[in-house]
Amino acid sequence: xxxxxxxxxxxxxxxxxxxxxxxxxxxxxxxxxxxxxxxxxxxxxxxxxxxxxxxxxxxxxxxxxxxxxxxxxxxxxxxxxxxxxxxxxxxxxxxxxxxxxxxxxxxxxxxxxxxxxxxxxxxxxxxxxxxxxxxxxxxxxxxxxxxxxxxxxxxxxxxxxxxxxxxxxxxxxxxxxxxxxxxxxxxxxxxxxxxxxxxxxxxxxxxxxxxxxxxxxxxxxxxxxxxxxxxxxxxxxxxxxxxxxxxxxxxxxxxxxxxxxxxxxxxxxxxxxxxxxxxxxxxxxxxxxxxxxxxxxxxxxxxxxxxxxxxxxxxxxxxxxxxxxxxxxxxxxxxxxxxxxxxxxxxxxxxxxxxxxxxxxxxxxxxxxxxxxxxxxxxxxxxxxxxxxxxxxxxxxxxxxxxxxxxxxxxxxxxxxxxxxxxxxxxxxxxxxxxxxxxxxxxxxxxxxxxxxxxxxxxxxxxxxxxxxxxxxxxxxxxxxxxxxxxxxxxxxxxxxxxxxxxxxxxxxxxxxxxxxxxxxxxxxxxxxxxxxxxxxxxxxxxxxxxxxxxxxxxxxxxxxxxxxxxxxxxxxxxxxxxxxxxxxxxxxxxxxxxxxxxxxxxxxxxxxxxxxxxxxxxxxxxxxxxxxxxxxxxxxxxxxxxxxxxxxxxxxxxxxxxxxxxxxxxxxxxxxxxxxxxxxxxxxxxxxxxxxxxxxxxxxxxxxxxxxxxxxxxxxxxxxxxxxxxxxxxxxx
DNA sequence: TTGTAGAATCTTTTT
DNA sequence: GATTCTACAA
Numbered sequence: 001x002x003x004x005x006x007x008x009x010x011x012x013x014x015x016x017x018x019x020x021x022x023x024x025x026x027x028x029x030x031x032x033x034x035x036x037x038x039x040x041x042x043x044x045x046x047x048x049x050x051x052x053x054x055x056x057x058x059x060x061x062x063x064x065x066x067x068x069x070x071x072x073x074x075x076x077x078x079x080x081x082x083x084x085x086x087x088x089x090x091x092x093x094x095x096x097x098x099x100x101x102x103x104x105x106x107x108x109x110x111x112x113x114x115x116x117x118x119x120x121x122x123x124x125x126x127x128x129x130x131x132x133x134x135x136x137x138x139x140x141x142x143x144x145x146x147x148x149x150x151x152x153x154x155x156x157x158x159x160x161x162x163x164x165x166x167x168x169x170x171x172x173x174x175x176x177x178x179x180x181x182x183x184x185x186x187x188x189x190x191x192x193x194x195x196x197x198x199x200x201x202x203x204x205x206x207x208x209x210x211x212x213x214x215x216x217x218x219x220x221x222x223x224x225x226x227x228x229x230x231x232x233x234x235x236x237x238x239x240x241x242x243x244x245x246x247x248x249x250x251x252x253x254x255x256x257x258x259x260x261x262x263x264x265x266x267x268x269x270x271x272x273x274x275x276x277x278x279x280x281x282x283x284x285x286x287x288x289x290x291x292x293x294x295x296x297x298x299x300x301x302x303x304x305x306x307x308x309x310x311x312x313x314x315x316x317x318x319x320x321x322x323x324x325x326x327x328x329x330x331x332x333x334x335x336x337x338x339x340x341x342x343x344x345x346x347x348x349x350x351x352x353x354x355x356x357x358x359x360x361x362x363x364x365x366x367x368x369x370x371x372x373x374x375x376x377x378x379x380x381x382x383x384x385x386x387x388x389x390x391x392x393x394x395x396x397x398x399x400x401x402x403x404x405x406x407x408x409x410x411x412x413x414x415x416x417x418x419x420x421x422x423x424x425x426x427x428x429x430x431x432x433x434x435x436x437x438x439x440x441x442x443x444x445x446x447x448x449x450x451x452x453x454x455x456x457x458x459x460x461x462x463x464x465x466x467x468x469x470x471x472x473x474x475x476x477x478x479x480x481x482x483x484x485x486x487x488x489x490x491x492x493x494x495x496x497x498x499x500x501x502x503x504x505x506x507x508x509x510x511x512x513x514x515x516x517x518x519x520x521x522x523x524x525x526x527x528x529x530x531x532x533x534x535x536x537x538x539x540x541x542x543x544x545x546x547x548x549x550x551x552x553x554x555x556x557x558x559x560x561x562x563x564x565x566x567x568x569x570x571x572x573x574x575x576x577x578x579x580x581x582x583x584x585x586x587x588x589x590x591x592x593x594x595x596x597x598x599x600x601x602x603x604x605x606x607x608x609x610x611x612x613x614x615x616x617x618x619x620x621x622x623x624x625x626x627x628x629x630x631x632x633x634x635x636x637x638x639x640x641x642x643x644x645x646x647x648x649x650x651x652x653x654x655x656x657x658x659x660x661x662x663x664x665x666x667x668x669x670x671x672x673x674x675x676x677x678x679x680x681x682x683x684x685x686x687x688x689x690x691x692x693x694x695x696x697x698x699x700x701x702x703x704x705x706x707x708x709x710x711x712x713x714x715x716x717x718x719x720x721x722x723x724x725x726x727x728x729x730x731x732x733x734x
Numbered sequence: 735t736t737g738t739a740g741a742a743t744c745t746t747t748t749t
Numbered sequence: 750g751a752t753t754c755t756a757c758a759a
Contacts (some may be wrong), residue, residue, distance in 0.1 A: 064748070092749045116749090140744080140753090197749050264747070363746055419735095426735045462735095547749060567747050589746050604747080627744070628750045 008047040008078075016040045019252075019285045020047050026279035027252040028230075028272070032316045033301070033610035034292030037254055038571060041226055042074045044252065045086060048224055055085025059244065060226040062090055063262070065548060066384055066564075067228065067571040087222070091237050093547055095200035100543065102214060105207040111539045113194040113403045113410045114546035118391070120185075120196045121147050122412060126434075127184045132177055146174065150182050154198035155234045155266035157205060160186060191443050193409045201236035208243045219247035229570065230255035230275075234266035242278070249279065257312055258305055261567060261604050263597060290316045290610075292573050294323025297609060297616050300646045305606040307641050308599045326609075326616040328639065330652025333623040333630070334369060334581075341578050341619060342373035345561055348576060349379060356575035357561040360608050362587040366580065367563055374563075380555020384564045389552070390545070394504055394515040395522055399542065401498055405478045406539045408447030411437065421503040423470070429463040447471070447478060473497045481538045487526040490538065495519065566608045577612035582620040583633035605638045622652060690714060 009017040016036055019029050020043045031037035041060070049055055062068045068090050075083040089097060096114070103110050115123070125143050138146075149172075158166055160183045169175030189196065195203060208215050225245040227233065230253035233241070245251040255272045263269075276282050290298055295318045302315055331337040345357050359370055367383055374381045389395060397420050404413035415434075419425040436457035437444040450471035454464050477494060495501045504515040529541045536544075553560060562574070581587055588601035609616055618639070623630050690700060700714055 090749070095749095200749075262748075265749085365745060422736065424735065428735085565747065586746095591746060600747095625750075 026282040031287040034290040035287035057223040095204040154202040231260040232262040326647040338369035346377040346379040358574040414446040576615040582636040
């Protein structure tokens, strides 16, 4: 029980205090960056509990795991144990929680599987292959597009039967097959007793809309609702929270339209803008004073964000003084950027708390160079959601085995494991099994099929025998995990019997991969899960991890600096922020530019710089490796918008955006001309000595490919090997 | 059906 | 540069 006489409004300003004290009814908090938003939410939860609201009656939602953890930690440090009673989750985790608890409303058993994006894509590819064979093979990009379209329909709560009414299919690429694809995909998923990510919101809303009874049960259980980053809610999230809160109307939402960065996932800023219309009795409180950053940092961020036209006009102000002027460091290439940034961060980590330092980047791919550089410096670091641990082949294989044991209807898992390691069940057999499974109307239990009479499926004797063999060891394991088991023993047993251990040991030896090592990591995570949840089953584990991207850590929390994408940094703050890769096409990203969402990129930049309390170090590289070849990079337009007076420049030659624009046009003109002039020298061969205008002399190592795309690898006198597209490279034979 | 070498393709952001 | 796909030998 927490001290009910304690005043949780102490240390808050007037607006924050008002927000905390406004306990009942709808409340909209418009909170600028750094205005103490999280602090206000956390104090509000504490205040509710101290007024006698049971924590179990409170639901609080965030967007990312990182933000949820931050809020959980801070609530705990304020009120202690009662904090654990609050249902504090990400939106998806809340959906999963409800689906797990009310799975009967979908006729699903509790052991359903959750497919990640690559699982979904695989299923879509398969459906396209079998149902639309006349059309030539779909590319990866097309399959991703189909998957995204389906996901975004679900985010907008558009069911397959709604599509013809709500979507103009004539205008939609692939519109002629989309409806059928969507239906089939949903059917396959249901047969597999699986959900995809979008389902965690979509299906939850569907069961709540379908069952009055369920909804009123939930209304009895939950009375208070808080939503962080409300500007980033999509239709499904919005509806979910409306449904849950409509009885008590005790809904508090917090947000900032300038920090809307999930438009690409269906988020609709309109949700926050129309809160007053949804709840006419709503109280609105604005938090405008920034307690985080110095004035110099705010000036820079205000300068950039005001270039967006569609926004509620506001200017943040600070009382923390001017502080240091932000710094822009210009490096010759991405590798140098990583090396020098790592060095600076390491030096700084000796004078301030390492946990107060963050290196931010636009894309996950950029993390690799920083990781390598920090390792060389011996500086411990933490990465959130880097290029996925859970995407590695060995991890996916093992998790597929576990998923299949938990849910023998999961065809994605089944087809992944059936011939891994090789067991003589090739593509032909797989095709036959799939056809046979599809010909059965019932949900098809693949585990039992392994042992069944397979004569009707037209399989070879060899394949049949192989499948029976799998059954003989897999079935006992599957029976065992119905009850709680020792995770470590279970894991080792599975690893050995499946043959994965032998297979990966061999591969590690031959290609010096480290698959066994990462498998070891997975085992650790299972053991950790068991010690955190002593009554947890294998099924619980597999559902739980499906929502988490991995965190890599090379030291303890205290001594590690942090690396993450700008998206992940929202809601957090750091003493020093290194914001890297500020180049056109990287930030703003080229694909965002193409789809006309530069405004969202600008908000993203705004989010990034407003994470900084005292020190902001911007950087860009003049050259960056893209697709294996160097590309010269133009400075980000955001650097111009920030105003040259507002930061110091180190290295490189600063020019204005217009000058660079002209230069770029001249250059592209020159390229056009030069590509029309037949090249005199294209006949390089391995061993030739050559001269490159930027890198000096070198020796040709290899040539690969042919025609216009022919690439050339050259070993230069500085000891580095570089690869170029021959056609675009000014090489002189010596 | 398996293994592999060379070619083609690929990357935005999160759950 | 890294991963995935394709063609072909065994």
